[in-house]
Amino acid sequence: MGGFFGVVSVNDCVEDLYYGTDYHSHLGTARGGMAVTDRNGIIIRTSHDISNSLFRSKFDGDLSKFAGATCGIGAISDMDDQPLLIGSHLGVYSLVTVGKLINIQDLAQEAFKNRHIHFSTQKTGEFNQTEVVASLIDSQDSIESGIAFAMDKIKGSCSLLLMKDGVIYAARDKYGRTPIVLGQKLTATAASMETSAFPNLDYEFVRNLGPGEIVMFTAHEITQLKKPEALNQICAFFWVYFAFPSSTFEGKNTETVRYANGAGIAADDEYASKIDSVCGVPDSGVAHAIGYSNTVHKPYMRALIKYTPTWLRSFMPQNQLSRNLIARMKLLPVDDQIANKKLLFLDDSIVRGTQFRDVARRLYERKAKEVHLRSASPPLAFPCLFLNFSRSKSTMDLVARRVINTLEGGEPSPEILKEYITAGTERYNNMVEEIRKMLGLTSLRYQTIDKLVEAIGLPKERICTFCFDGCDPTGCAKCANCMVPPPDLKSAEPKS
Numbered sequence: 465m466g467g468f469f470g471v472v473s474v475n476d477c478v479e480d481l482y483y484g485t486d487y488h489s490h491l492g493t494a495r496g497g498m499a500v501t502d503r504n505g506i507i508i509r510t511s512h513d514i515s516n517s518l519f520r521s522k523f524d525g526d527l528s529k530f531a532g533a534t535c536g537i538g539a540i541s542d543m544d545d546q547p548l549l550i551g552s553h554l555g556v557y558s559l560v561t562v563g564k565l566i567n568i569q570d571l572a573q574e575a576f577k578n579r580h581i582h583f584s585t586q587k588t589g590e591f592n593q594t595e596v597v598a599s600l601i602d603s604q605d606s607i608e609s610g611i612a613f614a615m616d617k618i619k620g621s622c623s624l625l626l627m628k629d630g631v632i633y634a635a636r637d638k639y640g641r642t643p644i645v646l647g648q649k650l651t652a653t654a655a656s657m658e659t660s661a662f663p664n665l666d667y668e669f670v671r672n673l674g675p676g677e678i679v680m681f682t683a684h685e686i687t688q689l690k691k692p693e694a695l696n697q698i699c700a701f702f703w704v705y706f707a708f709p710s711s712t713f714e715g716k717n718t719e720t721v722r723y724a725n726g727a728g729i730a731a732d733d734e735y736a737s738k739i740d741s742v743c744g745v746p747d748s749g750v751a752h753a754i755g756y757s758n759t760v761h762k763p764y765m766r767a768l769i770k771y772t773p774t775w776l777r778s779f780m781p782q783n784q785l786s787r788n789l790i791a792r793m794k795l796l797p798v799d800d801q802i803a804n805k806k807l808l809f810l811d812d813s814i815v816r817g818t819q820f821r822d823v824a825r826r827l828y829e830r831k832a833k834e835v836h837l838r839s840a841s842p843p844l845a846f847p848c849l850f851l852n853f854s855r856s857k858s859t860m861d862l863v864a865r866r867v868i869n870t871l872e873g874g875e876p877s878p879e880i881l882k883e884y885i886t887a888g889t890e891r892y893n894n895m896v897e898e899i900r901k902m903l904g905l906t907s908l909r910y911q912t913i914d915k916l917v918e919a920i921g922l923p924k925e926r927i928c929t930f931c932f933d934g935c936d937p938t939g940c941a942k943c944a945n946c947m948v949p950p951p952d953l954k955s956a957e958p959k960s
């Protein structure tokens with residue numbers, strides 16, 4: 465994933481940029497960067513490796529050289545180095561992107577054909593996606609038409625901020641997979657991935673950008689350059705897992721959605737009356753667990769506590785071995801809350817299943833009587849195609865799909881797969897039971913797609929649920945996974 469923040473101010477904007485970008489630290493683990501336009505109109509940029517340190521600790525020393533700047537963009541990224549500083553026939557500008565260009569190779573090859581001679585590559589030979597987006601923008605006659613062109617050509621997802629001549633352009637992904645929100649105070653306007661960046665910097669939320677919408681803003685004025693598209697497919701995982709709890713997207717606050725989601729899971733749980741306590745797997749399982757606990761009137765207890773002084777982030781490195789090590793080291797058991805207790809845990813999702821299998825084993829070693837698990841999201845059956853969602857790289861990473869293939873003796877037909885992803889069917893129940901056994905749990909339940917959508921509170925047509933049901937309304941005719949009719953776009957509410 466990744467996140468960004470951009471600000472134009474009548475005064476020095478550096479503190480706002482620094483803290484506004486820092487408030488996206490939960491969205492990425494690899495690179496952090498900022499670029500500002502100084503009072504002479506020169507863009508200065510800096511970026512650092514933040515894989516082993518906090519964003520703030522790396523940039524403290526850079527702030528003095530930014531002093532006096534009134535316009536800036538910053539990014540936290542899971543892979544690419546950004547912001548990039550681009551010089552082209554459109555002038556000099558700085559660019560940050562969040563998303564995943566699944567057709568990046570095609571776009572690069574097309575650029576080569578059009579005599580865009582080279583891109584810088586990384587050690588792995590991969591292109592920097594922000595640089596490829598810049599090449600698309602530069603292929604047109606203006607920044608405005610270039611951004612619109614890039615958004616149209618990109619498959620996957622891309623939201624961006626572009627800073628040029630002391631103003632910022634903000635463009636939200638064509639299908640709205642990732643959000644952009646606008647905020648203002650008397651002296652400045654800001655664009656942010658998450659609203660959580662606003663209150664402590666004294667910005668008032670102004671509005672969400674709609675899918676595909678492009679705006680340009682100065683310190684006081686926001687100008688719409690392109691109207692939003694009809695179809696919104698914001699990622700359901702923003703509410704389940706990615707987002708900071710205080711953030712609100714499309715009018716739906718993350719913490720509140722997580723409470724409602726936990727309550728929905730509790731509503732028909734036959735074990736709710738039999739357990740001793742409800743626990744959340746830190747961090748993103750906690751609010752779902754509070755919602756569950758409040759609904760069934762069983763105490764919320766912390767049987768596992770995250771060691772926050774050093775394990776600050778909820779995001780994990782790309783490398784699986786490091787992920788497993790971190791997952792183990794960051795959680796400390798509280799024996800008094802475990803021994804002789806029937807514990808029910810809520811976690812945001814079950815991806816490979818390996819992490820909670822280890823947790824369950826350790827809980828039993830510490831004499832837990834029962835360990836129940838509730839997943840705040842439905843079974844993950846399809847890897848994400850649209851975001852750089854590090855937790856599900858390939859289909860067989862997903863424990864649900866591995867179990868399905870084992871039960872079916874190979875890849876299932878689309879019809880059979882549909883049965884597995886439909887809650888309540890015999891095949892679905894068999895799959896859940898197999899996963900329960902693999903993880904060594906007393907009981908296992910998943911949230912259903914319908915109830916998750918209900919907890920979010922938007923029409924299903926306006927939320928991406930692809931990794932649960934393979935439904936991609938943006939490509940119904942072509943999508944091999946698609947098993948539902950196209951949405952009725954007329955029922956989609958207007959974008960705010």
Ligand code: SF4
Nearest residue numbers: 699700848928930931
């Ligand atoms: S496939 Fe899943 S993770 Fe990817 S955008 Fe859709 S809901 Fe989000």
